[in-house]
Amino acid sequence: MQYPFCANNTKGVCFYKKSVYIKKMSDNNSKKIIWKQPWHFPESILIVLGLYATGILLQLTAGIFNFTNLAWPVNIVIGLLSVVAVFLISLRKNSLFFQWLAGAPLSISFIAILLIQTMIMGFTPQIQGKLTTIPDFFDLVGFTRMTSSWPFVLTYLGALMALSAAIINRLRKPVWSAYAFYLNHIGLYVFLFSAGFGASDLRRYVMYVEEKAEYPEWRVYNDKKEVLELPLAITLNDFVMEEYEPKLAIIDIKTGDAQPQTAPEYYQIDMRNPKSVINGWELQVDTFYAQAVRNSGFTYRPIDMPGSAPAAYIRLRNLTTNEQIRGWVCSGNFAQLYMPLSINEQYSLVMTRPEPKRYASDVEVINSKGNIKNAIVEVNKPLRIGSWTIYQHGYDEEAGRASEYSSFELVYDPWIWGVYAGIIMSAIGSVSLFWIGNKKRKEAKK
Amino acid sequence: MNTWSLYNAFALPTLGVWIVAFLLYVFSKKTNWANIFTLVGLLIYTGYIILLWINLERPPMRTMGETRLWYSFFLVFVGFVSHIRWKYKWLMSYSLVVAAVFVIINIAKPEIQSKNLMPALQSVWFVPHVTAYMLSYALLGAATITGFRLLFVKKDSNNADLIRFTDNIVYIGFGLLMLGMLMGAVWAKEAWGTYWSWDPKETWAFVTAAAYLVYIHLRWNDRYIRQALWILPIAFICLMITWKGVNYLPSAKNSIHVYGGE
Numbered sequence: 001m002q003y004p005f006c007a008n009n010t011k012g013v014c015f016y017k018k019s020v021y022i023k024k025m026s027d028n029n030s031k032k033i034i035w036k037q038p039w040h041f042p043e044s045i046l047i048v049l050g051l052y053a054t055g056i057l058l059q060l061t062a063g064i065f066n067f068t069n070l071a072w073p074v075n076i077v078i079g080l081l082s083v084v085a086v087f088l089i090s091l092r093k094n095s096l097f098f099q100w101l102a103g104a105p106l107s108i109s110f111i112a113i114l115l116i117q118t119m120i121m122g123f124t125p126q127i128q129g130k131l132t133t134i135p136d137f138f139d140l141v142g143f144t145r146m147t148s149s150w151p152f153v154l155t156y157l158g159a160l161m162a163l164s165a166a167i168i169n170r171l172r173k174p175v176w177s178a179y180a181f182y183l184n185h186i187g188l189y190v191f192l193f194s195a196g197f198g199a200s201d202l203r204r205y206v207m208y209v210e211e212k213a214e215y216p217e218w219r220v221y222n223d224k225k226e227v228l229e230l231p232l233a234i235t236l237n238d239f240v241m242e243e244y245e246p247k248l249a250i251i252d253i254k255t256g257d258a259q260p261q262t263a264p265e266y267y268q269i270d271m272r273n274p275k276s277v278i279n280g281w282e283l284q285v286d287t288f289y290a291q292a293v294r295n296s297g298f299t300y301r302p303i304d305m306p307g308s309a310p311a312a313y314i315r316l317r318n319l320t321t322n323e324q325i326r327g328w329v330c331s332g333n334f335a336q337l338y339m340p341l342s343i344n345e346q347y348s349l350v351m352t353r354p355e356p357k358r359y360a361s362d363v364e365v366i367n368s369k370g371n372i373k374n375a376i377v378e379v380n381k382p383l384r385i386g387s388w389t390i391y392q393h394g395y396d397e398e399a400g401r402a403s404e405y406s407s408f409e410l411v412y413d414p415w416i417w418g419v420y421a422g423i424i425m426s427a428i429g430s431v432s433l434f435w436i437g438n439k440k441r442k443e444a445k446k
Numbered sequence: 447m448n449t450w451s452l453y454n455a456f457a458l459p460t461l462g463v464w465i466v467a468f469l470l471y472v473f474s475k476k477t478n479w480a481n482i483f484t485l486v487g488l489l490i491y492t493g494y495i496i497l498l499w500i501n502l503e504r505p506p507m508r509t510m511g512e513t514r515l516w517y518s519f520f521l522v523f524v525g526f527v528s529h530i531r532w533k534y535k536w537l538m539s540y541s542l543v544v545a546a547v548f549v550i551i552n553i554a555k556p557e558i559q560s561k562n563l564m565p566a567l568q569s570v571w572f573v574p575h576v577t578a579y580m581l582s583y584a585l586l587g588a589a590t591i592t593g594f595r596l597l598f599v600k601k602d603s604n605n606a607d608l609i610r611f612t613d614n615i616v617y618i619g620f621g622l623l624m625l626g627m628l629m630g631a632v633w634a635k636e637a638w639g640t641y642w643s644w645d646p647k648e649t650w651a652f653v654t655a656a657a658y659l660v661y662i663h664l665r666w667n668d669r670y671i672r673q674a675l676w677i678l679p680i681a682f683i684c685l686m687i688t689w690k691g692v693n694y695l696p697s698a699k700n701s702i703h704v705y706g707g708e
Contacts, residue, residue, distance in 0.1 A: 115657060119684075122692075122695070433617045
């Protein structure tokens, strides 16, 4: 006896009840007639494609999907309605429609359509915000703003409903042995639900705060560069930056390319190991000041102040001709000219601008309730205050360490807890995959 | 006292027994002694982690060197558990090699951060995120090869053991792929303020995961075994685009995942 709708053609977990299936198949056997229950791949693919086509039509007529239409509480209402609808369908006894909704053929069709759309997205540069050019075909069908296109939103929602059906189906007779199924599917559902519906309530702003300003800053910019006022204000007590040691390179004066052309060599200054070879020149760092200013001549003295830049005294020796050159180099910055060490008419030794190692802002945050929080905000170390999270965003890159302002990204995401819950469940589910492998198959084999 | 100065006293014995274990897994039929050696190494290494934890008075998970300790530990732990469960010697020996590499890196440069790591990359998530992916890529690459054997080598085409083996490494590889992605999401939230931004690399990671999901779901029914097997090379191409190819795509010119060299 074959059970083609069951795992491994055996009487294990089936998409359809055996008796129902046999009866239906006898009605619908010798030649499977499309749209006759039980539905399988052809119907699943056609329905998913139909949903996709509906999306394309909506896209062409209504334009891009506007997520603000789904803002709270519309998102939670639609989300709950979708779950309730699936749940009500599941209550019908032996519903072949529900079995189809919860089954693998529909899931695979939905995963495939999302896969195809994201693949197109992966090849097509995506546009943030509004279109600035005359829309071409790709713009019209939503390929250049994929995640805000109607077909994507509809198939995403459809996939969510199919996923909820699969979960409800398995929860009707819960068993411990299906723990990996529950963790992975419920985790994914909670994640996709929170991420998808939460997208409408997500707010991201950038705030620029000047150091030692007279008043706290509460004005922010949104992604359209409009100014808004927040119930949250920040005072910047201090902005600090640490830098890596700068690098030395030999460049072609005309092109600015580091030498050798094919595989440029750089030496990062390290006073424990002050010797190196670049492009046939042996170099030795005699003196290095991380913070220096230029004297009246071509020399430097160490001073740490806004506008100081790294400088080094270098000796060069050509390995073939033994020619020797010495002098100061400086990376330069907004306040000081850079200083190259000329080798000949074609090449110079130069110092690169140091890269940031760490930057951080010492801030005081006050919210509308008058709560005050003092903290150091830096990259990878944001500050949480209620549903808001404050991230170190940027600084005056031209001024570097001497930047007189610091910018922050302020993110309001009330759905983040759902996202984390989904992530944790999926993570445990993923680990359990190591353990179970394809367990069903193994048991079937026995 | 600096606990790191004691590191070699723990790391070298660990390395020694793991090398012996590796050789036994490769050359000996019986695995009892290899298992014992693996466990002894794991216990010594765990002892060091506990010691470090006590002396630092905080979980040793902050610096790169500290995260590498955990990576070696988890690799051998996961490899060992999978080995006991599935009897895949190759997986155990593979885990030992990669774990040993990380032990050696810590001997060579204990605790020192890589030079010029940009601030966004300075995170405890960096090592586990990347290594979960690397391990996953290795397993899914192996699955592609066994998939080809099932598809094109006549005598293998109905080899039930090989089918089971392929399924299992896809499951384990996919589990690691998901872990890498989820850790990346948590990290992205800390660093960039959003857990998912449809950056080109993220988009392709989604495509890759979706492709393996299609395989896993198609395998629910043995009727579609050949269709499922054909998904494997397609999925692996997506994986290669995610890993390497993304840097060359026009869509990725503003990717935040592309870290240029000089």
